[in-house]
Amino acid sequence: MKKLFILAACSGLIFTSCVSNKKYAELEAKQRDTQDRLNTTTVKLNSCEDEKDALRSQLASLNDTNKELINQIGNFTDLTKKGAENLERSLESLKEKDLTINKLRDALTRRDSVNLALVQSLKGVLGNLDDTDIEISVDKGVVIVNISDKLLFRSGSxxxxxQAREILGKVAQVVNAKPDFEFIVEGHTDDDPIATASIKDNWDLSVLRATSVVRILQNDFGVSPARMTAGGRSEYIPVASNETREGKAKNRRTRIAVLPKLDQFYSMIEEGLKDPAIND
Incomplete structure (x- = not known):
């Protein structure tokens, strides 16, 4: 990695920060849009389940009604035929709704399975690290890796x-094996002010830390830059109180949000929502 003069580094990093923040905002919007789609799908699924139960109840009632009509009317075969046709239509409607519901469930299950496999892979390669220093979780359908800054950077740097290169190398091992994933690297700080020749404030520090991580993933471990976005969140998304030393330590972190390219998943969701059987 070429060394840059401080002035050139500041100018370049400010430009990089702007570009990265723009792409970062686009990915955040995409993530929010995806969550909205999933919420809409869940509502539709619940509605279909209710309609299916109502149809089953109606079928049971129709069965009882048809038996009573046959007993009462006897040879009025036209009425019997009409009842049978109603039953057949109701059964066909149930089958169509079941197919649509199963299609949507398969899409959600596929997403959850992908995330579970990714979490297991990351935990497998990272090994016996202290849980307070590195955490792997799933939040709103996205796999999150939180790494404490004491593992990655020296104070104010x-x-x-x-040690961090070793950790990032293990993360790269997983993501390189899964080319259908892209991810956002976010830098977070505590609220202690900082101002140096090359760092203006915590915005600068958080962005510079994120870009340092993506450069190592790209240059040292061969992760495609097209799959990565670097962004800084400064001090404004704390996970603990900044009133204590322990809380500040938790807030100084690097967050890697892994985003599967779920184009097929989105297509299945959209196809299901357009299905007439679910929109009746």
Whole structure:
């Protein structure tokens, strides 16, 4: 990695930050849109389940009614035929709704399975790290890797430590094996102010730390830059109180949000929502 003069680094990083923040905002919007689609799908699924139960109840009632009509009317075969036709239409409607519901469930199950496999892969390669220093979880359908800054950077610095390179190499091992994933690297700080020759404030520090991570993933471990976005969140998304030393330590972190390219999943959701059987 070429060394840059401080002035050139500041100018370049500010430009990079702007571009990365724009792409970061687009991915955040995409994530919110995806969550909205999933919420809409869940509502539709629940509605279909209710309609299916109502149809089953109606079928049971029709069966009883038809038996009573046959007993009462006897040879009025036209009425019997009409009742049979109603039953047949109701059964066909139930089958169509079941197919649509199963299609949507398969899409949601596929997403959950992909995320579970990714979490297991990350935990497998990262091994016996302290849970307070690195955490892997699933939040709103997205796999999140939170890494404490004490593993990645020295205080007030955006130079990655040798130990951090080892950790990032293991993360790269997983993501390189899963080319259908892209991810956002977010830098987070506590609320202690900072101002140096090369760092203006916590916005700068958070962005510089994120770009340091993506450069190492790209240059040292061969992760495609087209799959990565670097963004800084400064001090404004804390996970603990900044009133204590422990809380500040938790807030100084790097967050990697892994986003599967679920184009097929989205297509299945959209196809299901357009299905007449679910929109009756």
């Amino acid at each position: 955006y130079t990655v430590t040798p």
